[in-house]
Amino acid sequence: MTSPPPGVTLHPAAAALTGRHRPRPWEAIPWVLALGFYFAFPKNLGFGTELLVTILFALSLDLVLGYAGIVTLGHAAFFGAGAYTVGMLAKHGIWNEPLTSLILAAVVAAAVGLGSGVVLLRTRGLTLLMLTLCTMALLEEAANLAHAYTGGFDGLDSLPIPPLFGVFEFNPLYPTTQYLYVLAVLFLCFVFVRTLVYSPFGHSLTGIRENTLRMHAVGAPVPARLVLCYTLSAAIAGIAGGVWAQANAYVNLGTLGLDRAATVLIILVLGGYGRLYGAFVGAVAYMVLSHFLAKIYPTAWQLGLGLLLVVIALFARSGVLGLGEEIWRRVRATRVAS
Amino acid sequence: MSAPLLETRGLCRDFGALAAVRDIDFRLEAGARHALIGPNGAGKTTFINLLTGVLQPTRGEVRLHGKDITGVVEAERVKLGIARTFQINRLFRGLSVLENVYLAVAERVGAAPSMFRPAGTLRDVVDESMHLLETLRLTGDAGHRVSELPYGRQRLVELAIALGLKPAVLLLDEPAAGVPSAESHIILDAIDGLPKSIGVLIIDHDMDLVFRFAERITVMVGGAIFANGSPKEIGGNPDVRAVYLGEDGHA
Numbered sequence: 001m002t003s004p005p006p007g008v009t010l011h012p013a014a015a016a017l018t019g020r021h022r023p024r025p026w027e028a029i030p031w032v033l034a035l036g037f038y039f040a041f042p043k044n045l046g047f048g049t050e051l052l053v054t055i056l057f058a059l060s061l062d063l064v065l066g067y068a069g070i071v072t073l074g075h076a077a078f079f080g081a082g083a084y085t086v087g088m089l090a091k092h093g094i095w096n097e098p099l100t101s102l103i104l105a106a107v108v109a110a111a112v113g114l115g116s117g118v119v120l121l122r123t124r125g126l127t128l129l130m131l132t133l134c135t136m137a138l139l140e141e142a143a144n145l146a147h148a149y150t151g152g153f154d155g156l157d158s159l160p161i162p163p164l165f166g167v168f169e170f171n172p173l174y175p176t177t178q179y180l181y182v183l184a185v186l187f188l189c190f191v192f193v194r195t196l197v198y199s200p201f202g203h204s205l206t207g208i209r210e211n212t213l214r215m216h217a218v219g220a221p222v223p224a225r226l227v228l229c230y231t232l233s234a235a236i237a238g239i240a241g242g243v244w245a246q247a248n249a250y251v252n253l254g255t256l257g258l259d260r261a262a263t264v265l266i267i268l269v270l271g272g273y274g275r276l277y278g279a280f281v282g283a284v285a286y287m288v289l290s291h292f293l294a295k296i297y298p299t300a301w302q303l304g305l306g307l308l309l310v311v312i313a314l315f316a317r318s319g320v321l322g323l324g325e326e327i328w329r330r331v332r333a334t335r336v337a338s
Numbered sequence: 339m340s341a342p343l344l345e346t347r348g349l350c351r352d353f354g355a356l357a358a359v360r361d362i363d364f365r366l367e368a369g370a371r372h373a374l375i376g377p378n379g380a381g382k383t384t385f386i387n388l389l390t391g392v393l394q395p396t397r398g399e400v401r402l403h404g405k406d407i408t409g410v411v412e413a414e415r416v417k418l419g420i421a422r423t424f425q426i427n428r429l430f431r432g433l434s435v436l437e438n439v440y441l442a443v444a445e446r447v448g449a450a451p452s453m454f455r456p457a458g459t460l461r462d463v464v465d466e467s468m469h470l471l472e473t474l475r476l477t478g479d480a481g482h483r484v485s486e487l488p489y490g491r492q493r494l495v496e497l498a499i500a501l502g503l504k505p506a507v508l509l510l511d512e513p514a515a516g517v518p519s520a521e522s523h524i525i526l527d528a529i530d531g532l533p534k535s536i537g538v539l540i541i542d543h544d545m546d547l548v549f550r551f552a553e554r555i556t557v558m559v560g561g562a563i564f565a566n567g568s569p570k571e572i573g574g575n576p577d578v579r580a581v582y583l584g585e586d587g588h589a
Contacts, residue, residue: 011468011480013434017434198456200451207430210430216412219414219417220450
């Protein structure tokens with residue numbers, strides 16, 4: 001028995017593996033919707049920009065949490081590092097060109113990720129969770145104390161951000177530039193993350209998540225892979241923080257806070273981690289829900305979100321997307337059966 | 339005389355007051371089909387963990403091709419050619435059978451760090467993984483998630499991952515445990531199909547399998563080597579029968 005020549009009859013499993021990175025038609029949906037939002041809701045572009053930044057931040061978390069299985073409660077450390085890099089450079093008149101500032105934000109956040117990752121990623125589970133939280137708290141306190149540079153508790157506002165390419169103004173009242181700018185940044189980062197997770201490197205991260213001990217036993221340099229993944233994720237979170245600072249023309253301690261770190265975690269769990277698009281679904285669901293719940297119950301709107309999370313944790317461990325996949329699978333199974 | 343493939347000298351490992359492995363001098367020759375047997379708690383798995391670098395010895399050394407590798411970490415020893423299977427399955431349960439083997443093969447050929455090309459385009463890695471599944475009669479399960487397979491089939495995936503590393507030394511920790519007897523021959527066939535140069539060390543309690551497979555048997559009791567010899571010698575050794583095989587035992 002000889003195996004068939006390549007490309008003629010591929011085993012379905014092999015075909016699934018060789019073809020899984022190819023873009024699917026439905027993957028255009030989020031981008032079409034995002035562009036549609038721009039034209040349909042010109043008055044809500046501020047909200048839209050915030051949403052896109054949140055998606056980008058959640059996407060960076062998905063890389064470490066969803067793919068590599070690194071549990072962290074301190075991801076806002078990198079968001080804040082990026083935001084403060086942009087903010088401090090602009091406020092102190094050192095550098096404020098938007099795109100290069102963003103690259104600097106990514107580099108600084110990556111450096112924080114590398115430095116903390118080398119130490120922290122020796123631990124796992126609850127220890128790691130607490131240490132990431134501590135690292136973020138330390139950064140937040142440092143930003144609070146270094147008043148002369150960071151503005152302390154008040155943060156830095158009215159950041160002088162020049163027009164993009166010298167042409168497109170960042171107008172706080174009509175954030176059309178911000179929206180399209182953040183959308184473009186999100187798209188580029190998404191393409192990067194998507195390429196990464198379908199690569200052999202991304203596959204090996206999944207292997208570490210599924211069974212760290214076995215990855216050691218197949219010869220993978222597990223600590224190095226984790227640190228690299230953490231650093232890349234930190235860079236993307238830094239970019240998210242950077243565009244947030246540019247879009248809002250200010251930074252404050254909230255960019256480094258537990259609130260932001262916990263929210264992005266909730267968003268990812270809500271949408272479904274380890275799925276790339278969980279960040280999109282989760283961010284939209286979370287932000288739209290909080291928006292309307294806050295309108296209906298201004299005093300106790302978080303109660304509704306809490307209840308939703310309880311339901312997700314009990315009945316849909318893999319989030320909205322996971323639930324959708326499960327329903328789709330069952331519908332197809334019954335169709336085949338009938 | 340050339341150095342043996344894998345060798346230990348005075349290997350000891352203590353867990354507190356317990357000497358789990360005591361002063362073991364062991365040789366595994368190239369091409370060996372060697373079995374390690376002994377009662378539960380004899381230190382067999384601890385010994386394997388010392389060979390693979392999961393544990394560091396308290397004293398003594400491990401040598402591969404005559405070179406001291408005692409200080410080399412687990413992942414590096416794999417690159418040097420030592421692969422193992424686990425007594426209790428350690429698989430990538432959420433991934434397909436093919437993806438499980440892919441991880442091992444990609445790691446061995448050095449493709450795993452690559453970030454900017456899709457994993458599926460490494461056709462030689464995919465093809466080699468599929469071929470490996472074929473030799474273990476797992477082709478039909480290639481697309482199934484490991485967690486959906488019966489335990490016996492999972493044991494075969496366990497072996498497939500180790501074979502994907504193309505080792506020079508293969509350490510099998512109870513490979514047939516939990517495999518239905520109708521399927522255990524698949525494991526033996528797969529081992530028979532390996533290149534002759536590979537040294538294989540197998541731990542198992544299934545005496546049928548051990549005596550069919552091994553050309554040499556080492557018996558461990560209480561962390562130390564109790565006896566060493568050909569299957570005939572071990573089967574006929576009254577002391578071994580008393581402590582391990584049982585008076586009415588096999589052979």
